Amino acid sequence: MIDMHQDIRDAVTRLCADFPGAYWRKLDAERAYPSEFVDALTAQGYLAALIPEEYGGIGLGLSAGAAILEEIHRSGGNAGACHAQMYTMGTLLRHGSDAQKARYLPGIASGDLRLQAFGVTEPGSGTNTPAIKTFARREGDRYIVNGQKIWTSRAEYSDLMILLARTTPADQVAKRTDGLSVFILDMKAAREAGMRISPIRTMMNHATCEVFFDDVEIPVENLIGEEGRGFRYIMSGMNAERILIAAECIGDAKWLIDKSSAYAKEREVFGRPIGQNQGIAFPIAQAYARMRAAELMVHDAVRRYEAGENPGAEANMAKMLAAEASWEAAEAAVQTHGGFGFAEEYDIERKFRETRLYQVAPISTNLILSYIAEHVLGMPRSY
Amino acid sequence: MKVLVPVKRVIDYNVKVRVKTDGSGVDLANVKMSMNPFDEIAVEEAIRLKEAGTVSEIVAVSIGVKQAQETLRTALAMGADRAILIVAADDVHTDIEPLAVAKLLKAVIDAEDPGLVIAGKQAIDNDMNATGQMLAALTGWAQATFASELKVEGEHALVTREVDGGLQTIKVKMPAIVTVDLRLNEPRYASLPNIMKAKKKPLEEKTPADYGVDVTPRLEVLKTSEPPARAAGVKVGSVDELITKLKDEAGVL
Numbered sequence: 001m002i003d004m005h006q007d008i009r010d011a012v013t014r015l016c017a018d019f020p021g022a023y024w025r026k027l028d029a030e031r032a033y034p035s036e037f038v039d040a041l042t043a044q045g046y047l048a049a050l051i052p053e054e055y056g057g058i059g060l061g062l063s064a065g066a067a068i069l070e071e072i073h074r075s076g077g078n079a080g081a082c083h084a085q086m087y088t089m090g091t092l093l094r095h096g097s098d099a100q101k102a103r104y105l106p107g108i109a110s111g112d113l114r115l116q117a118f119g120v121t122e123p124g125s126g127t128n129t130p131a132i133k134t135f136a137r138r139e140g141d142r143y144i145v146n147g148q149k150i151w152t153s154r155a156e157y158s159d160l161m162i163l164l165a166r167t168t169p170a171d172q173v174a175k176r177t178d179g180l181s182v183f184i185l186d187m188k189a190a191r192e193a194g195m196r197i198s199p200i201r202t203m204m205n206h207a208t209c210e211v212f213f214d215d216v217e218i219p220v221e222n223l224i225g226e227e228g229r230g231f232r233y234i235m236s237g238m239n240a241e242r243i244l245i246a247a248e249c250i251g252d253a254k255w256l257i258d259k260s261s262a263y264a265k266e267r268e269v270f271g272r273p274i275g276q277n278q279g280i281a282f283p284i285a286q287a288y289a290r291m292r293a294a295e296l297m298v299h300d301a302v303r304r305y306e307a308g309e310n311p312g313a314e315a316n317m318a319k320m321l322a323a324e325a326s327w328e329a330a331e332a333a334v335q336t337h338g339g340f341g342f343a344e345e346y347d348i349e350r351k352f353r354e355t356r357l358y359q360v361a362p363i364s365t366n367l368i369l370s371y372i373a374e375h376v377l378g379m380p381r382s383y
Numbered sequence: 384m385k386v387l388v389p390v391k392r393v394i395d396y397n398v399k400v401r402v403k404t405d406g407s408g409v410d411l412a413n414v415k416m417s418m419n420p421f422d423e424i425a426v427e428e429a430i431r432l433k434e435a436g437t438v439s440e441i442v443a444v445s446i447g448v449k450q451a452q453e454t455l456r457t458a459l460a461m462g463a464d465r466a467i468l469i470v471a472a473d474d475v476h477t478d479i480e481p482l483a484v485a486k487l488l489k490a491v492i493d494a495e496d497p498g499l500v501i502a503g504k505q506a507i508d509n510d511m512n513a514t515g516q517m518l519a520a521l522t523g524w525a526q527a528t529f530a531s532e533l534k535v536e537g538e539h540a541l542v543t544r545e546v547d548g549g550l551q552t553i554k555v556k557m558p559a560i561v562t563v564d565l566r567l568n569e570p571r572y573a574s575l576p577n578i579m580k581a582k583k584k585p586l587e588e589k590t591p592a593d594y595g596v597d598v599t600p601r602l603e604v605l606k607t608s609e610p611p612a613r614a615a616g617v618k619v620g621s622v623d624e625l626i627t628k629l630k631d632e633a634g635v636l
């Protein structure tokens with residue numbers, strides 16, 4: 001049985017109580033970044049939960065990270081503005097040199113350095129990551145980067161970016177996943193050297209961007225691990241990311257189900273609570289059952305992760321099931337609230353927009369099904 | 384100086400309270416429980432005194448069911464140094480009465496010899512507002528209730544009290560019992576590093592028998608009922624109509 005971290009959950013709930021729906025609604029209307037919320041989480045140490053103590057973090061396991069993110073969402077908040085500060089450092093921690101870790105991790109743990117931008121996706125390659133075009137050409141003691149990233153979330157609010165780029169052209173490598181390298185990019189220096197960030201307006205408040213590289217120089221000491229092995233480094237962080245996103249979806253689902261069941265008990269039309277009609281009660285009950293099933297899969301994935309297994313299948317399934325459960329809960333919530341589900345004041349429509357993302361990003365459902373079909377069930381690869 | 388802070392585990396202030404069907408009390412099964420908010424303020428005040436160098440050690444005490452150790456861990460995570468849990472009940476629905484609590488606290492005081500006790504003015508579950516006062520009587524110490532400001536000056540505590548007419552400032556000789564009101568401070572959150580540190584702080588477990596105190600209830604609850612549902616209001620068409628209604632129907636003018 002994994003540690004449920006009830007004490008941490010209670011403390012996160014307390015913190016989130018200071019950031020009620022009105023706070024998130026205002027930011028949403030202005031498409032503004034939740035700086036006060038992120039600062040509060042940082043000050044209380046939550047975003048350093050997974051960083052080892054020797055680097056100034058708290059040194060907790062993934063289950064603690066999952067508990068923290070779940071409770072933020074369970075309180076009606078959104079951790080999307082900063083969740084990556086918790087786990088993007090994993091690439092650095094696992095594959096960085098001692099010098100790189102000593103240079104960056106303490107600052108990331110204290111929050112002075114924000115490493116919450118992750119530049120992988122490109123417009124021309126999409127899900128097909130090895131097909132990225134951004135190229136880092138080595139010249140003496142530096143790399144010269146050219147290309148474009150898209151959906152690089154929080155790029156405007158990050159001091160550092162984990163950047164994936166090709167360092168050997170795809171037609172010169174044995175396997176298409178070879179020849180890709182990972183860099184830790186100093187965003188301030190890169191901006192001065194010609195990196196351009198352009199925000200994308202989306203249906204929710206997510207601070208996601210396009211990033212353009214035009215002869216941007218990166219010192220060689222910012223290469224993580226070996227040149228050409230970057231794809232593996234990026235993949236090695238995916239299980240943690242999937243599990244943490246799944247935990248956020250569980251939090252969303254719980255919040256939505258709580259709201260729906262409370263409203264269904266209170267709202268009376270035709271002289272009785274609407275929840276007395278099975279047409280209202282059943283979709284909420286169904287969402288609850290699906291959420292609990294997904295939650296069990298999240299727990300199984302976390303347990304395996306913490307035991308040192310490779311829970312690729314469980315992490316993917318947890319993310320898929322949890323994202324579907326939160327979406328089902330959002331659907332039920334809008335329907336239960338009738339017209340009021342559309343009114344901003346109820347926060348239902350906001351959560352409805354926010355939680356839809358997780359069936360697409362960071363990995364879409366189809367790709368998870370492809371993974372299960374191929375890697376778990378041994379069917380032929382479809383792409 | 385050592386400070387003793389009693390903390391009670393109560394139903395969370397956000398929970399919508401439901402009365403048990405047999406009317407014997409409030410239903411606490413599977414309900415979120417938290418530290419009594421006034422006790423949080425007391426813990427916070429003790430921590431501030433420690434940060435100011437006035438206090439050297441903060442001991443948190445809770446009396447109730449075993450699960451109250453979670454409440455004590457919260458106090459430790461906020462900044463208390465160690466904790467004493469007196470397990471006086473098995474059933475979460477058993478409320479230990481103020482006099483029994485005061486007697487147990489008196490026994491803890493005898494063992495610990497604190498210079499100050501900072502307690503909440505009341506617990507939000509039963510709203511008794513009695514424990515601090517009873518403890519002052521049992522110890523013979525000075526009491527300062529409903530504190531909205533607390534200053535320690537040498538041998539004395541200067542306490543501003545919230546009274547009906549406004550604010551009253553009194554000077555009491557320590558050791559003393561201070562009970563705190565809502566506006567004294569805003570309690571801090573327990574941070575993640577401190578939650579982790581709290582797990583390693585000492586938490587001693589005792590029973591009322593260890594202190595020779597009998598906690599058998601002396602009060603009998605006859606009935607618990609929900610407050611009557613609020614009746615619908617009325618809309619008035621004019622100021623005149625309002626005045627007429629206030630005069631003739633409400634009888635308040």
Ligand SMILES: Cc1cc2nc3c(=O)[nH]c(=O)nc-3n(C[C@H](O)[C@H](O)[C@H](O)COP(=O)(O)OP(=O)(O)OC[C@H]3O[C@@H](n4cnc5c(N)ncnc54)[C@H](O)[C@@H]3O)c2cc1C
Nearest residue numbers: 118119120121126127151152153208361362364366367383
């Ligand atoms: C708000 C937001 C934030 C994001 N943040 C980041 C970030 O910080 N960093 C980052 O690198 N990326 C980020 N992403 C990108 C995200 O990971 C991608 O959007 C996602 O991986 C899908 O890629 P795509 O949008 O190019 O879709 P495409 O790859 O074009 O896919 C479109 C659709 O086709 C389906 N499809 C594609 N190939 C197959 C196949 N072989 N079989 C079946 N179906 C297939 C997909 O499942 C999808 O439904 C973010 C995206 C969004 C929307």
Ligand SMILES: Cc1cc2nc3c(=O)[nH]c(=O)nc-3n(C[C@H](O)[C@H](O)[C@H](O)COP(=O)(O)OP(=O)(O)OC[C@H]3O[C@@H](n4cnc5c(N)ncnc54)[C@H](O)[C@@H]3O)c2cc1C
Nearest residue numbers: 267268269270274277278279280335336337338339340342
């Ligand atoms: C954008 C927008 C524009 C609108 N424009 C207009 C307009 O121009 N003019 C106007 O008059 N109204 C308008 N409406 C109101 C709209 O018609 C109502 O929102 C709708 O009829 C539902 O009523 P309600 O919101 O009060 O939901 P409720 O009646 O509270 O219903 C809530 C939920 O309970 C369900 N429910 C209720 N009773 C039962 C039952 N017995 N059995 C099973 N399920 C039940 C409902 O199906 C619904 O899913 C608008 C609403 C919106 C959101």
